[in-house]
Amino acid sequence: MTLDQFKYVYFLGIGGIGMSALARWFRVNGYEVAGYDKTPTALTSALQAEGMAIHFVEDVEQIPTAFRENRDKTLVIYTPAVPRTHQEYIYLTENGFVLQKRSQVLGLLAGQMKTVGVAGTHGKTTTSSMVAHILRHSGVNCAAFLGGITNNYGTNFLLNEPADELRSVVCVVEADEFDRSFLTLFPNLAIVTSTDADHLDIYGAHEAVLESFARFVSQIEPEGTLFMKQGLLLADKTKAQVQEYSLQEGDYHGQNIRVENAVFKFDLVYPGGIINDIELIVPGFHNVENAIAAGAVALKLGVGAEAIRAALNSYTGVRRRFEYVLKTDDAILIDDYAHHPAEVKAFLTSVKALYPDREVTAIFQPHLFSRTRDFAEGFAESLSIADNVILLDIYPARELPIEGVSSELIFRDIRSKKKQQSTKAELLDVVRETKPSLLVTIGAGDIDQLLPALKSVLKDQ
Template sequence: MQQQRTLEELGRVHLMGIGGVGVSAVARLMLARGVTITGSDAKDLPVLDELRALGAEIHVGYRAENIGDVDTVVMSSVVKPGNPEYDEAVRRGLRLLHRSEGLAAAMNGHQVIAVAGTHGKTTTTSLIAVMLREAGLSPSFAIGANIAGLGVNAEHGAGRVFVAEADESDASFLNYAPQVIVVTNIEADHLDHYGTEAAVHQAFFSFASLLPADGLLICCADDPGSHALASRMRRERPDLRVQTYGFSEDADRRLLDPAPHGTRFECTLEWGAGTSAVLDLAVPGNHNLLNAAAAFAVGLDCGLEPEAAVAGLSAFSGASRRFELRGEESGVRVYDDYAHHPTEVLAALRAARAVAGDGKVHVVFQPHLFSRTREFHREFADALSLADTALVLEIYPARETPIEGVTSALVTDLLNTEGGPATAGEVAAVLASRARPGDVIMTIGAGDVTEQGVAILGALAAGEA
């Protein structure tokens, strides 16, 4: 674990990649705490104006002279040697911190609740933050997406609790000092960083091992990786409190009888000796009931009565790009989801099936990263085959260079449903022509596929359905 610094120790701070969701969250928290900050990003994004209004001095474009009289430089994971600001900071011997270390400084002194997992961590963190705020605890939080009902992805609250989404992609979650950890699931992902699935599991074990004596570990009993972590920690760290949740019979908090109820989704949550509560959510799917059960456990640990925890969770209306309704035209609902791992895609499509009822489900999917597509193309094809129509765009490269022989054809060649390869320019017309009233259309992926929603709604409005 890295040294836990305080914000006061950082002095004046320059943030590189300040327009990104992670670094902008750190910037908001620092500004709220009175830290003098400057920042830079390659593009002039809307969030930069928000940060300027809060008092930050922001530059568009990276130049060595942007690093003025500062003591510390905080940077996103995408900043590398060769960036003129990075090189200038090294030349001057300034303190260089990863985004997660900047966040750790902002969390110092709080009761930290860290939410990790291959999937579901953004929604679970959001559920916890909304629940605690609805209950009047005024939590601080830092989340990987903007949250409806919260308005922002980060906020400095007046209470003692800090809720943070803990990113495992580059093992930076090991920079935190949590008192409570939620692990939603553990699967092979980010193998470009870890190399093997075993290394992923070991990273989560190292993360859970950060808990102090009497710390609380909350794990999903339905997920083999998370369940195995709970069992291992019970053996190796008897000083910890370990709780599980899920539909499994051996879960400490067990979910029963999930079902849609009008426009909402409900189930019974049982724990202890005959104690129960009804979870009533505005977001669909069994995976979100699991996320809510984890949040409920956190709420009880924070001293909430079950009724207050349930009421707070029922107020949650969703996170940006997590089964987000983009609009409805001609009786067809269009949703967008950030899912970029096969398990996430499958969960999103199962939720779409629940929402569509007797209607059909149509999806446009954009694979994210060549390495991930190479590793999981069969699993992506299996998940997408749950849809009635699956159109697959070319791979969104993000930070990667192409890998020979790795294209979207690896996925489309294995599809067991209607659809196949598609270009961005044809998606809207094709899906609008296939959709009928009562159907659901989903745009899925971590890249720019999210932009297709507007075009699809336009095509539906134009009467192409």
Template sequence: MEFQKVYFLGIGGIGMSALARYFMYGGKQVAGYDRTPSHLTDELSAEGAAIHFEDDVRLIPAGFLDPADTMVVYTPAVPQEHGELQYFAENGFRIEKRSQMLGHLAEGKYVMAVAGTHGKTTTSTLVAWLNRGLTGGGSAFLGGISKNFNGNLVLDGNGVQGLRPVAERGAAASESRPAGGRLAVEADEFDRSFLRLWPDVAVVTSADADHLDIYGTHEAVKEAFSQFVRQIRPGGYLIIKQGVDIVVDNPQITVYRYAYDEPCDFYARNVQLLEGGYYRYDIVTPGGVIEGCTLGIPGWVNIENSVAAVASVWCAAKADGTEPDAGKLREALASFSGVKRRFEFYVNTPKQVYMDDYAHHPRELAATLTSVRKMFPGRRVTALFQPHLYTRTRDLYAEFAEALSHADEVVLLPIYPAREEPIPGITSEIIAERVAVPCRIVGRETLADTVAAMDTDVVISFGAGNIDACCGALAEKLKAKS
């Protein structure tokens, strides 16, 4: 890229921060704006990025004010009326969305993209870990913080969080970016971002009604996924979950179906529950059976994710004219540590369990609660949920209530607005009044004390907002109860 400096609007987002790290690793100067400080922005600042938190052109570093050597990347979560975005647009800067930039960086690589309204973060992170286990390399842009890679960016099989400043790494840093090879990416359907990708292998985990503020209807969501499938390169592969209802009309690809334990092209069999919610199982593939697999993270839903990930690397190996090494696959599955805020345990004792999960769609909530029920049969489950976005709550409040009713008791937080303004009449109350089990609404600042005073056994917190800021306090109080 001819630009030596990259400015990010929304630099603290999980996908944006991975791009920022990529460019810093490649020797570029990076700066940016975000709405609020976070753990991610703290890390990026420590790694060399200049970040501020007010929409003020005067705060843009002087070195990033020349359109001849500065590129601007923004997330669609930044509104078009944002002052800094308007400044860059009016002054001739090259400006691209995050998805456009990701599309550029995917050129020349063997792209393994995981799409879906839920399940894509864990699955794409597992694809990256399996690539490393099987080939020793591979790169990835991830939608969560991988515990194995200790970050959301993987280059040549290694995580790069905690980069030394460019000056310390020297000129060789700009030569260390990978060219070609396997690239695992989370293909995000928000704002139709995934239509900037042209994958060789694509996984579709789900195509539920979501982001209706963008799409309008569920049919429009499904059509976008169909278009994504049409963009799989000739000779490529689609791995789609059994039962996902989208049009598949790309005649130049091979289509495989996968499932948890329903016989199809790829599925799990002989599933055995182990202590602590872990499982042992076999994975059936078109080329044979990989026996005696165990996954390093608990939950039956993650078995399904692992089947999809194995199918992805199996197809990549087939494209190379090889078969993946079964022993290396088993080893990589067993050593997978998961993703922060995806089935993340804080307390796991016979008397008290506390885990946190990013789930923010009704299908995700229902799948995780069902999985927890199977992991801890006969135990009392308390769900803590922070709804994310007014529009999503407006469109899916009945489905949220139905999903949360899989728990024995529910605690709701007020809606996390993110990029949205309030919508009259849309509050957490419209969910609470439809939940079929005892339900209360509390403020985030009193959540830990409220839960500590309740009769709890298995507790799980959900949400894509800032409920995770409560995890430490919740864990401390629930650990004391155990």
């Protein structure tokens, strides 16, 4: 299959962060694009403003007529989150349309360019966006398909400049392990940030997660390079060159890491040199480590040390990744997408390092019943870093409730000085009573929809 044979592209689940990036690529490149999603969001509104026809009710008749009447020229891209009982999915399947998962199409696109695949159970969105920003800032012709909206560019998709030879273009791809999607990629360069247990509703056991990552790195081109977080057991799973990185050790590492005026500063040590005095606008020890990995890839691609420093110093992050919503002398509100115990721990540890004299109040919304069940103890331990924890109900996302699984599984083991459970409806009143000077919101659900109201509460107090 080649993409040249299609004129129309229809998305089932167009509002997802990865799906919307693909939709934008097809739209920019002259295809007619339309799609369905379950609920309208700011992202779907942006896509509609860009000329894409989107509807929010399962209804075959709302698929544009030209798409339905030209099935041989229509490519359907779907997300695994769409149930097989979906009316439109059934219609498209039974009527001979070409259906492809997002990951399959992304693999087709990326395979035409020099690909950098950034994988890991956490850290991949920030790291991939850092790589893309360094390249774009340094004048390297690149495309990027990212898992979050970058603050520097206001999008999750960067379009490359026209090129006579596509292999001269660098394509940065966030390589997602969910549903083993990243196994459609055969990158030239790859970063693996972590291989912790996650998505056990898909994988069943941590061993299966590790097997999937082993397959991913085995697909790196033999003349390519794997930049691996030190300590991961993947070096013997690939024919590519392996270079390790970490916060303080490895072929690429940091030194002189310090916090000055709530800003993380460090030197990046690499084989043959040091990039001194990098300042990260986006704070966190984990982001220092992500920047080390991104810098390693940029060096491999021929970007100079001075250009890397300038790019990292101007990197402003990804929405919902250590994002300041409010920052005044009296009140601070930070939002983060963390939804795995290791991510929560990294985030709260960094907040504590930045503001050692402030009491941290953390609002956490668990994501998925299965993830809560599998990692309740780990979430409780990580959340206990905060001084005060406000725990919300589980955000179900794609799942139905599981008997006996609720936020209580986490709550009972939290050891913070203060803790309480709350519904979203009660949350604003709880925060008014708490009067926090440093409030953080954590979770991958819809907690971000409460940020404007929480910001108002903090400003009013």
